[in-house]
Structures are given as structure tokens and as C-alpha cells.
Amino acid sequence: MTATLLDGKATAAEIKDELRARVKALAERGIVPGLGTVLVGSDPGSQAYVNGKHRDCAEVGIASIRRELPADATQAQVDETLAELNADPACHGYIVQLPLPGHLDTQRVLELIDPDKDADGLHPVNLGRLVLGYDAPLPCTPRGIVELLRRHDVPLRGANVAVVGRGNTVGRPLGLLLTRRSENATVTLCHTGTLDLAAHTRAADIVIVAAGVPGLLTTDMITPGAVVVDVGITRVIGSDGKGRYTGDVDPEVAEVAGKLVPMPGGVGPMTRAMLLTNVVERAERG
Numbered sequence: 355m356t357a358t359l360l361d362g363k364a365t366a367a368e369i370k371d372e373l374r375a376r377v378k379a380l381a382e383r384g385i386v387p388g389l390g391t392v393l394v395g396s397d398p399g400s401q402a403y404v405n406g407k408h409r410d411c412a413e414v415g416i417a418s419i420r421r422e423l424p425a426d427a428t429q430a431q432v433d434e435t436l437a438e439l440n441a442d443p444a445c446h447g448y449i450v451q452l453p454l455p456g457h458l459d460t461q462r463v464l465e466l467i468d469p470d471k472d473a474d475g476l477h478p479v480n481l482g483r484l485v486l487g488y489d490a491p492l493p494c495t496p497r498g499i500v501e502l503l504r505r506h507d508v509p510l511r512g513a514n515v516a517v518v519g520r521g522n523t524v525g526r527p528l529g530l531l532l533t534r535r536s537e538n539a540t541v542t543l544c545h546t547g548t549l550d551l552a553a554h555t556r557a558a559d560i561v562i563v564a565a566g567v568p569g570l571l572t573t574d575m576i577t578p579g580a581v582v583v584d585v586g587i588t589r590v591i592g593s594d595g596k597g598r599y600t601g602d603v604d605p606e607v608a609e610v611a612g613k614l615v616p617m618p619g620g621v622g623p624m625t626r627a628m629l630l631t632n633v634v635e636r637a638e639r640g
């Protein structure tokens with residue numbers, strides 16, 4: 355291994371320490387930040403993610419507000435749950451765990467969240483604010499990636515960044531974040547219609563892969579010394595028959611990259627830390 359690993363877990367722990375202090379200061383003003391989660395159905399992966407978020411909350415002193423609905427919940431039941439959380443003053447921000455069961459209208463659900471309580475930063479109004487450069491809660495994964503690079507002194511200003519993937523939760527908003535005046539990176543947003551992906555990734559100082567394709571980025575696709583960020587997380591069945599998660603970056607890339615944000619232990623913990631950050635920021639605003 356030649357690449358330096360950028361430890362998202364350690365950096366997230368640092369951020370949680372900072373948040374704990376901010377939560378304490380809020381307590382002196384009589385404010386306890388509250389994070390809500392809405393989980394529809396009992397997918398074990400989604401349950402595990404939601405449990406992780408509540409564990410994080412307990413660690414920093416944020417109150418947890420859990421709403422669980424059965425897999426066959428009606429759209430009206432979901433709508434009502436969102437209306438309750440929108441009206442609950444103890445809930446400073448909340449998330450609806452995605453994906454939702456197929457019979458529910460994801461777009462409708464995301465639009466029913468009060469944009470000021472949008473802890474994920476994925477509400478269309480907030481994505482629009484991001485486009486326009488207005489103040490808004492930022493999408494957690496893109497924000498976590500920028501924060502991790504910043505805290506490890508990876509320069510963004512003037513850097514050529516190849517983002518692979520144009521999804522609504524990572525690639526698309528990440529391109530917007532990185533091209534803000536405050537970051538000033540130059541971004542090439544690559545996707546399944548890109549004709550010569552390797553030409554773009556080879557030309558980049560920083561390659562961020564959020565395609566959901568295991569092993570997509572291979573050693574021949576980067577310039578030696580490049581910074582590589584693995585955002586992929588795909589459940590695969592290993593040769594032992596057990597399920598495990600795998601990233602979008604081929605393990606051999608660690609021999610060629612200068613710095614690597616690994617999966618696990620990279621972007622995931624940072625995403626969770628940014629969710630907490632969004633809630634604390636909202637509570638500080640009063």
C-alpha cells in the first residue's frame with residue numbers, strides 16, 4: 355500500500371466532539387436539538403443505518419425521534435407522519451430513510467418535508483438554493499466529502515476533480531458544492547453516457563467515485579499520486595456465501611493513489627456526522 359488513507363471514522367469522531375460542545379452550549383439556552391427518522395418497512399440494511407443515526411445522536415446529546423411504519427403503510431399514513439414532524443417543535447430536522455417501498459411516491463414524500471427541517475439537504479427547494487448559492491442545509495454525503503478533504507489539507511481551489519456518478523444524493527449536488535466560489539474546483543461530472551471515462555479520471559487530481567458499480571475505478575484509470583474517494587456501497591455475496599459491502603474502487607488502486615478515502619471507514623461516517631451537523635446548525639438558529 356502506498357496511498358495514505360484518509361480516516362473518515364476518526365475525522366467524524368472529531369466532528370462529533372465539536373458537536374457535543376455545541377449541544378452543551380445549546381442546553382444552557384434551554385434547547386435540545388432533535389433529529390427525527392422515518393423508516394417505512396423492515397429492510398435490515400435500512401434498519402441498521404437508522405439505528406446508527408440514533409446511536410450517533412445519543413453520543414452527542416441530540417434527542418432521537420423515531421417513526422416506524424409498516425412496509426404496507428399507505429401514502430396517507432406517510433403524509434400524516436411528515437405533517438406531525440413538520441409541526442413538532444422538538445424536531446429540528448428529520449430524514450426519511452430511502453429507498454421507500456415501491457408503492458409510495460418518493461418525490462411527493464421528499465417535497466412534503468418542511469425545507470427548514472430537511473436534515474438530508476435533499477429537498478428540491480434546498481437543492482435549488484444550492485444551485486443559486488443561497489443559504490441552505492447541505493446534502494450530507496457531498497458536504498462530508500468536502501469536509502474530509504478540507505480537514506486533511508487536500509486543496510480544492512484550482513484542482514481538477516472527476517466526479518463519477520450524477521445521482522441526486524451524491525454526484526449531482528457534489529458537483530454543485532465543489533464549483534462554489536468558496537471551493538473553486540473545476541469539476542467534470544462523468545456518468546454512464548461518458549464516452550471515455552478513463553480519459554477524464556486520468557486527467558484529474560481528485561477522483562470521486564459514486565456510481566454504485568463495484569470495482570469500477572481501476573489502477574490504469576488514475577494518474578499515480580491522485581487523490582481517490584470511494585463513495586460506492588453495494589451489497590454483494592462473497593465467496594463464503596455471506597453478504598458484505600463493497601466500494602466502487604478496485605483495492606489495487608491503493609498501490610497507485612497518493613491519498614485514498616476508503617470504504618468502509620471513509621465517506622459513510624462523514625455522512626452521518628454531517629447529518630448531526632445539519633440538525634445542530636438548525637437548532638442554533640432557533
Ligand SMILES: Nc1nc(=O)c2c([nH]1)NC[C@@H]1CN(c3ccc(C(=O)N[C@@H](CCC(=O)O)C(=O)O)cc3)C=[N+]21
Pocket residue numbers: 403406449450451452453474494587617618619620621622623625626
Ligand atoms: N434519507 C436518506 N439519507 C441517507 O443519508 C441515506 C439514505 N436515505 N439511505 C441509504 C443511504 C446509505 N447511507 C449510509 C450512511 C452511512 C454509512 C456508513 O457509515 N457506513 C460504514 C460501514 C457500515 C457501518 O459501520 O455501519 C462505513 O462506510 O464505514 C453507510 C451508508 C445513508 N443513506
